[in-house]
Amino acid sequence: MWLVWxxxxxxxxxxxxxxxxIPIGARKHNPCSHNPSHGGQKxxxxxxxxxxxxxxxxxxxxxxxxxxRLTGFxxxxxxxxxxxxxxxxxxxxxxxxxPLQRWFMKNHCCTTCRIYNxxxxxxxxxxxxxxxxxxxxxxxxxxxxxxxxETALISHPERFSAKTNKNLRCSACTDKLCSLNIIKKHK
Numbered sequence: 354m355w356l357v358w359x360x361x362x363x364x365x366x367x368x369x370x371x372x373x374x375i376p377i378g379a380r381k382h383n384p385c386s387h388n389p390s391h392g393g394q395k396x397x398x399x400x401x402x403x404x405x406x407x408x409x410x411x412x413x414x415x416x417x418x419x420x421x422r423l424t425g426f427x428x429x430x431x432x433x434x435x436x437x438x439x440x441x442x443x444x445x446x447x448x449x450x451x452p453l454q455r456w457f458m459k460n461h462c463c464t465t466c467r468i469y470n471x472x473x474x475x476x477x478x479x480x481x482x483x484x485x486x487x488x489x490x491x492x493x494x495x496x497x498x499x500x501x502x503e504t505a506l507i508s509h510p511e512r513f514s515a516k517t518n519k520n521l522r523c524s525a526c527t528d529k530l531c532s533l534n535i536i537k538k539h540k
Contacts, residue, residue: 382505396514
């Protein structure tokens with residue numbers, strides 16, 4: 354349990370501290386990651402798909418919890434397994450194929466994804482069903498990451514769009530995930 358907690362907590366703390374070791378998509382909310390475009394454009398449709406993703410995720414996780422409850426498998430151990438499954442899905446979505454990006458967000462890559470830093474909250478939130486130091490501390494950290502992200506989005510939407518932030522353009526990309534992601538191969 355400590356290992357799972359440590360990996361997730363470290364990842365969240367790493368997102369809260371501005372640094373260049375995390376992908377630009379996860380740090381685009383930081384002022385140091387913004388390279389303004391001289392077009393003076395305002396980002397359009399920056400919130401597109403975010404509510405739909407949140408509702409879809411809530412429905413899927415609620416259905417999983419409901420099935421666990423019906424089958425008698427709703428316990429702390431299965432919630433940890435669900436959390437690990439969500440973590441693996443998050444990695445698969447980034448590396449190979451993201452249905453959230455394809456169905457709801459309609460963005461061309463993770464770098465420009467409006468919900469990039471929601472991942473830890475989506476992974477850790479189901480743990481609150483069984484409150485403990487582990488679950489509550491992870492959710493608090495995840496909420497801190499999302500609040501910081503959303504506050505920056507509201508205050509500085511220009512940091513989140515490739516039209517207004519040159520660092521988010523394909524020409525500036527250093528992540529090299531485009532060669533793996535199926536969606537990007539077909540664009």
